[in-house]
Every structure is written in C-alpha cells, then in structure tokens.
Amino acid sequence: MEYLETFRSYVLEKAEKWGIDQETLFKIELVLEELLTNVIRYAYVDGGSGDVEVECSFQRDNRFYLSIQDWGKPFDPLQREDPDLTKGVNEREIGGLGIHLVRQMADQVSYNREENSNKVHLCFQISTVCT
Amino acid sequence: MQVTFNKEGNALVVAVKGRLDALTAPDFESQCSSHIEQGHVLLVADLTELEYISSAGLRSILQISKKLKQEHGQINFCCLSGIIQHVFSISGFDSMFSFHDSVAQALLQYER
Secondary structure, eight states: OHHHHHHHHHHHHHHTTBBBOHHHHHHHHHHHHHHHHHIIIIITTTSOOOOOEEEEEEEETTTEEEEEEOOOOOOOOTSSSOOTTTTTTTTTSSHHHHHHHHHHHEEEEEEEEEETEEEEHHHHOOSOOOO | OOEEEEEEETTEEEEEOOOEETTTHHHHHHHHHHHHHHHHOEEEEOTTTTEEEEEEHHHHHHHHHHHHTTTOOEEEEEOHHHHHHHHHTTTTTTTTTTTTTTTHHHHHHTOO
C-alpha cells in the first residue's frame, strides 16, 4: 500500500503538467486508487508480492490515457456486477463500490488478459486544458 | 487527513479535512467509532474541507452509519463540494443520507 503514493504522484504530476482540469484530475486519481488497491489486495494473494505497471499519456485528441498492468490472477473489472445502489444502510453491502466508481468516472474502460497479465486501459476525455 | 470533533447540543459535529482514501479511511472510522462507543450517536459530518474521497472513504462512512443504526443513532452531511457530491450520488449515497448546506441546517434535524 505504501507504493500507492509513488504511483499517484507520478501520474498526477504528469497530468497537471499537461494542463488537465481539476475535475478530471480528481477522476484520474480516484480510478488509479481503486484499481491499484484492487491489485494490491487481490491480484497476488497466493504469491504474496508481484509487479504492477502504470502508464499514462496525453494525446492530441484531448484524451488522457491510463493503463494498469499486473501479472496476478485473472480479474476483469468489466465483468464485475454493480452493487445494488438502492438498498438502505442496513442492507447495503460493503464491497463492490470501487469498480463501480471506475466505470462511472472513466469515459472508456477496456480489459485484456494477455500472456498471464491483466491489462486495464482507461480513457478520459478532457474538456478544458489550462495552459 | 484531520478530524475534529465538536459537541453541539445533543449532536457531535465531525469536521473532516483533507483526504479520505485507502490510507486514511481506517483511522477516520476508528476515531468515529470510539466517539460512538462513548455515546455520541447523532453525528453531523462537515465536509467543507474534504478534498478527496475514494471507495475506501465511502466504505468507512457506510460502516459508521451501520454502527450508528445499531445504537439508534444517525449521521447526516453538510457542505459537500461539487465533485464530492458527485461521488456520493453515483454511489447511491444520496438516497441513504440527508445533505445540508450548512452545519446549522444539519443540526436542526436533531432538534425536532
């Protein structure tokens, strides 16, 4: 969990340098935390530790791309069922919110299982670029 | 993350400053829990200075409210910024809790 901050500052520093607005920065940060904590908690439960790779880029089409790759057990966030958001406090389950937030916050999410790795690609459409 | 607790009449105002994320949410939850155990069961969460929240923060809020329900207590919220309000709303929290524009308005709920 202590590596979370390293990834967070790496991605956010880049995104800020590219002039991405505060609201999109918040969304990027949230998506990154949700997916990384998922990898940290679940991907390597059997083996203990493993690698995770984060890449980001900003393209001329005003889109910010983020990808997160791990070599842990298969996990497709798109297959995960949404939590029931209509339940009351007592009935509401504790888990499942993170992936729901990822799908809501990113404009596009795709998943590939390739050569023993999970790779999640995300895209954020940027409305305003501050220069 | 910094949490400040202030007793206002029969309620406890919990002001949260900074970030409620995977690293800080457990501490927030345990601080609130110990106040609930001391008998403070009417809570107002003042989120004026909350800059960021993730599912870990939302989970801690849900745990706290489940604990409050058991004690016949309640939590309501005030002063959420636009993006924090958005996160609450897409998580379905807007139908579980009540939201107010100021601490004073939130406290009024407990005076009835």
